[in-house]
Amino acid sequence: MFRPFSWPALALLCVVSVPAAAQTRQETLLTTDWKFTKGDVPEASQPDFKDAKWQTVSVPHDWAIYGPFDGNNDLQTVKIEQNQEQKATQKAGRTGGLPFIGTGWYRRQLTVPSFGPGKRAVLLFDGAMSDAHVFVNGKEVGAWPYGYNSFSCDITDALRPDGRNVLAVRLRNQPEASRWYPGAGLYRNVHLVVTQDVHVPVWGTYLTTPEINANSAKVKLRTKVETPGIAAQSLRLETEIRDAAGQVVATTTTTLAPPSGQEFEQNLVVPKPQLWSPETPVLYSASSKLYSGDVLKDEYRTSFGIRSFRFEANKGFSLNGQPRKFKGVCNHHDLGPLGAAVNTAALRRQLTLLKDLGCDAIRTTHNMPAPELVTLCDEMGFMLIVESFDEWKKPKVKNGYSQYFDAWSEKDLVNMVHHYRNNPSVIMWSIGNEVPDQWAPGGVAIAQRLQDIVHREDPTRPVTAGMDQFDAAVGNGFAALLDVPGFNYKPSRYPEARAKLPQGFMLGSETASTVSSRGVYKFPVELAKQKKYPDNQSSSYDLEACVWSQTPDEEFVQQDALPYLMGEFVWTGFDYLGEPTPYDEAWPSHSSYFGIMDLAGLPKDRYYLYRSRWNTASPTLHLLPHWTWPGREGQTTPVYCYTNYPSAELFVNGVSQGRQSKAPSDKLQTQFRLMWNDVKYAPGSIKVVAYDAAGKAVAEEEVRTAGQPHHLRLVADHNRLTADGQDLAYITARVEDAQGNLCPNATNQVQFTVRGQGRFRAVANGDATSLELFHQPRMHAFHGQLVATVQATTQAGSVEVKATAKGLPGAVLKLETGSASAPK
Ligand code: GAL
16 A cells, blocks of 8 residues: 655655765755746846845746736647648647746845855756746856756856855746746756865766666766866765665775776675665665865765666566556646646645556656656656657747757756666656657657767666657658657557567557546547537546547557557646647637646546556546436436446446446447446436456445535645645545535635645646636636645644635635654
């Protein structure tokens, strides 16, 4: 059983820091006291600029998530070639309908702790959206165009001796630069790192585990050292490896005498290694002390895991010797109502939900992830494909990455690989998604160049790419050169790819793209492509997809049949802002319909379909649709059951509708879903009794017709928060009838009030068509539910969350906040 509360203790292990007393390295997160303005103010780079009237914000910050939503914010007249469109049409909301386009400035006083002669200072940006220009005391110290990548700037020479420093950052988002909501601003963390002159630079270690067996694991640690401006002296690196319990399990000391270079190589042996896997995410850490002569100059910690994997022709993928298929999802980076502003607790909640789903892998589509996500995947056990680009030289959108590709692609790949090559969760690197260069002249050479760069920086992991242009990519050598061919939405062509490609294995790098809206069911129930309804919603019978995409079942059948197919990455785990297909032209709609979970993080029915295949540890038995259909009496209302039991009997008001078993039929879906297609609606209840393989009745699930809304109920994902100013609780408000049944059609507006040591942060209901703002403490329920996010303050204490709705008794929920070690 997955226990989310065991993670915070591990999280502490992974922080790169040392006791302040050692004064070797100090790392500070620059979170508070930023000033921000939208619009271009070139003079703001200067230290004496007056910014008192600007807004005070804390970072991570997404300037656009506060809205308002407006289809005019991101109008695009485009022909989306990837979607097989034949002519250009006007799209609204393609990038979320939020006001992220334009320039913004951030400024902050910069106090550099214990800075002085012989010290170095570096700013590390985890990501800045986008086209960042960084100024310290009026001097430009760095620039990085790609908003998703991490980059660092050495600011030592720009700092003033009197310690009064000003940091300013200019960011600019161009129109038509993205296919989804990118966010805006300093949406990821900014770190200030102060070291001695002799130090390990940013991402300065590279740790691999070249040989692993039951008795021992060889660990090879390469550590770079920088000694700017000082005469070379003898350097010594003392390294100790600790296991997850903090016990030292290996040590070594290496000296480096000039002029033999500036990189240490250390080889250590860990006895009886505990292997990292999604089920056993065991982490080790290597702590190194760097001495120049007898003086301790730096201390650096590298968190790592010990695991091996293989990709073998005809056999596919194995981790630690065990064959397995990726049960993966693709995710964009936004966190729904929080926008792009990264928050560890929000990511942990997503991963907690994905664990319950049985998911074990994530593809970080279509860009570099936040470091918090990678760290959590190490700790909680998810395998990652870390992706870099959505386009290369040939554009998909007018002002996309193609404008930077020639000058920046190598630098972007190098930073990505250096940042994450010690993380055990990272299994593959992706050099691109559906890049139009798949079929353009020169595209194959670009693919080779990018793959070579990645191999040069990390020869231990394979390179993949998501391909959609099957004929071109298989025909021209593009697919053949990749370490791991990844196909997007091509389940029927895997056997052909197997016959034509040399690798002997492949991946469903992007699958399904089924569309649905939580709680919405359309009649008659039928398989459909690109189906649109007047309410801009999609049906949750999970039979609707796009012209290029499929129902989940079409992928399942191939995954089960083909041993060389190494799993799938479903598009997507969570709904995201932007790309409201099939309603790209039908504002209002600001978010996707592809998610297994909606924008509020609430599971759609599809959650249980995937869970019934992926979560092998606990049973799934889920019925759809809801059973509150006034006016449908006597009409055909199909009932589906998503379950990992082989068969079940359905009862409507106690009357059997027969027993169904998963089995092939003329409908593909019957292999994966139990379906009663002729059920006539009558109010009351539907109930399934599930049978195990031996034919024994083992479980039941019932859905009742709901009465009128009677009260609100609040349910928190956890009741105890860390009082760190960042931790979040997700509180689902349900509109229920007198018996506690969810009222599946309720749209009541719910108002939230938060008192005590917490504050209201955001609310979402998963309705893609809603224009209500996420940061206002009120929103309408969508199909009876919505989710409020409450953020802890830095003071321990209690939090009271109150929800009210006109005509219904309010509900109150109490949360506690306390120290980091408190169980969640
Ligand atoms: C794919 C693309 C994704 C998303 C998806 C929607 O072709 O790679 O980014 O657009 O389609 O189905």
